[in-house]
Amino acid sequence: MIDDASDQDVPEFTTGPAIRTTAMPADTNPSGDIFGGWLLAQMDIAGGNVAAYRARGRVATVGIEAMTFHQPVLVGDEVSCYAVIQRVGRTSVRIRVTTWVRRGFCSEPIKVTEGVFTYVAIGPDRRPRVVPSE
Ligand SMILES: CC(C)(COP(=O)(O)OP(=O)(O)OC[C@H]1O[C@@H](n2cnc3c(N)ncnc32)[C@H](O)[C@@H]1OP(=O)(O)O)[C@@H](O)C(=O)NCCC(=O)NCCS
Numbered sequence: 006m007i008d009d010a011s012d013q014d015v016p017e018f019t020t021g022p023a024i025r026t027t028a029m030p031a032d033t034n035p036s037g038d039i040f041g042g043w044l045l046a047q048m049d050i051a052g053g054n055v056a057a058y059r060a061r062g063r064v065a066t067v068g069i070e071a072m073t074f075h076q077p078v079l080v081g082d083e084v085s086c087y088a089v090i091q092r093v094g095r096t097s098v099r100i101r102v103t104t105w106v107r108r109g110f111c112s113e114p115i116k117v118t119e120g121v122f123t124y125v126a127i128g129p130d131r132r133p134r135v136v137p138s139e
Pocket residue numbers: 065066067068069093094095096097098123125127131132133
């Protein structure tokens with residue numbers, strides 16, 4: 006029997022990774038390792054989620070800085086992207102995203118990428134809007 010959901014079942018969404026997924030064979034480059042563009046997309050999704058919650062609405066990625074790929078990601082790796090707000094400007098939110106993988110179920114996490122993503126809060130007209138105060 007499945008228990009009814011209660012308030013106590015709600016997980017803590019403000020801690021932990023912004024996204025977690027598993028690297029799949031479809032995400033590889035021609036050499037068989039995970040494609041950097043796929044990883045970059047996961048990081049952008051992670052940062053975008055956090056930025057959108059802070060901006061309370063739609064955001065667009067405007068810049069990516071200091072992007073570094075430290076280690077390869079392999080098929081089967083558990084991939085976790087962490088996103089931390091660095092700065093909130095008038096219309097922009099700057100977020101540091103780091104990616105860690107766990108490999109083989111019992112290994113230590115490995116830091117594989119990091120980068121700084123800037124998102125602009127935009128309105129329905131796709132023009133910048135002011136980020137609300139907290
Ligand atoms: C996002 C967009 C609406 C911003 O319009 P814009 O006229 O360039 O906006 P502004 O010059 O007023 O800058 C808006 C904010 O972004 C910041 N910004 C602009 N370019 C930046 C860059 N390259 N890196 C970091 N921040 C940047 C500005 O400093 C400003 O921040 P602030 O208001 O907090 O001080 C526009 O550039 C756009 O639509 N870009 C495409 C977005 C997109 O499609 N992203 C997905 C890629 S597929």
